[in-house]
Amino acid sequence: MRTTRAVEGWTLVPLERFIMESGARLALLMTPAGQVLAQHGFTRAVDVMSAAALGAAIVSSTGEIAKMMDEPEFRALNHQGVEHGIFLAGFETLRGRLLALVVYGTDSSMGLVELFFQTLKAELVAACPVEERREPVLAADFEHELNASLGSLFGR
Amino acid sequence: MTTRFRLALDSITRVRGVHGALLVAGDDGLIIAEALMEKVNGKAVAALAASLAKRLRRSMEACKAGAPHFMHLQAQDGTLVVVPAPDGVLVVTVGDARMNVGLVRLEMLRAAEALA
Numbered sequence: 001m002r003t004t005r006a007v008e009g010w011t012l013v014p015l016e017r018f019i020m021e022s023g024a025r026l027a028l029l030m031t032p033a034g035q036v037l038a039q040h041g042f043t044r045a046v047d048v049m050s051a052a053a054l055g056a057a058i059v060s061s062t063g064e065i066a067k068m069m070d071e072p073e074f075r076a077l078n079h080q081g082v083e084h085g086i087f088l089a090g091f092e093t094l095r096g097r098l099l100a101l102v103v104y105g106t107d108s109s110m111g112l113v114e115l116f117f118q119t120l121k122a123e124l125v126a127a128c129p130v131e132e133r134r135e136p137v138l139a140a141d142f143e144h145e146l147n148a149s150l151g152s153l154f155g156r
Numbered sequence: 157m158t159t160r161f162r163l164a165l166d167s168i169t170r171v172r173g174v175h176g177a178l179l180v181a182g183d184d185g186l187i188i189a190e191a192l193m194e195k196v197n198g199k200a201v202a203a204l205a206a207s208l209a210k211r212l213r214r215s216m217e218a219c220k221a222g223a224p225h226f227m228h229l230q231a232q233d234g235t236l237v238v239v240p241a242p243d244g245v246l247v248v249t250v251g252d253a254r255m256n257v258g259l260v261r262l263e264m265l266r267a268a269e270a271l272a
Contacts, residue, residue, distance in 0.1 A: 023207075080184070109210075111185025111203030 006038035007152045014123035015040060022116040023108035025084070028052055028101040029124075032059060032090070036153060037098065045150045055088055055101035076117075078110055087113045091121045093128040161189035164267035168247070171263060173255030175234075179271070180206050182244040196250055201236075205248045209238050226261060237261065241268035 004019060004027075006012040011029050019027060019040050026041035028048065034056035042048045062074050076089035087102040087110065100120065104113050161179055168177040169191045176192030178201065185206035190198045209227060216224050227238040235255050239247045247264045249255075 109183065109185035109203065109206055111180075111199070112207055115185075115200055115203040 003043075004038070004040040005153045007149045008037045010127040010129060011038040011124060014120050014127060017123070018116050018120040021119070022102070022104065022113045024102045024104045024113060025108075026051075026101075026103035028055060028099075030056060030099050030101070032056055032097050032099060036149065039153050041103075042153075045154060048150075048153060051101060055099060058088060059090055059099055076114070078114075080110065085110055085113075087117065089117060089121075091125070093125050094130055095128055098124065158189075160270065162191070164247070164270050165189060165191040168249055168260060168263045168267060171251075171256055171259050173235075173253075174249055174251040174260060176201075176250050177264075177267075178202055178205075178248045179241070180246045180248050182206050182209060182240065182246045188245065192250075201248060201250055205236060205238055206246060209240065209246055213240075226265075228257060228261075237264060239264040239268050242272045245271055247271075 004012065004016045006015065015027060015029060015038050018024070024040070027039065028036055028042075028051055029038040030036045030052045034052040036048055036052050039048055042051070058077065062077060066072070066074050073090070076087065079086045083105060085104050087104065088099065090097050090099045100117065102113055102117070104110075165177045165179065168174060176190065176196045176198070178190045178192065178198060179188040180186065180202040181188055183206075185203035187198055187202045192198050208229075209224075212227055213223055216222065223240065225240070229236040230253070233253055235251045235253060235257065237249045237251075237257065237260055239261070241247050247267050249260055249264060251260065
């Protein structure tokens, strides 16, 4: 069963390749605001929304710590657990900064995820279309936009 | 790089045909120490060799053969050798097809012992 889905089609192939090569269990591609572009492995919308919000918040928090240390930015963050690890990193594209949140298990490793993340980043930067002018999302349209995105991410 | 790690790797890289040697954290696939020629992508070798070693260990355990002591992959243009050391560290060597595997094996086992 295909479990990689994308709101933005150009992210799909690079993400699928990354999942296959790195052996990651879960992955999210999102904006720094937590808007999800693609996901792999999540089965519930609520989990995607929670993970995206938490991931974006972590990047924001560590970004502030970096500023306090006069560091331009932290490139990536790794947390290693007993059974799972998480990898969180940001990169620049023509559409601005994107974030990747990856959860991997004992069948993968931090080294593998970091290695293939470099390929994912390069492929996404190359595939990223030039920003189209988008209408601002109005409060009235917000729920519709959100449901449309979740529909794309879960094939509904 | 600490002297202990450097000495461990130096004895391996002195063997003819060796392009580099690394100490890799087996669980993470990250480099602990390295002595590599410029053309060798250390990060990739470390991550992929650690993944390979993990899978081979599982295969050997599934065969009830115990943990592997020495892993040797021979390709058309090169050789990859991995020896597990204490504390989950892997000694990894990359060389050309003419590398003296017997001598490298000896030096890698010595390096693994020295890390204990």
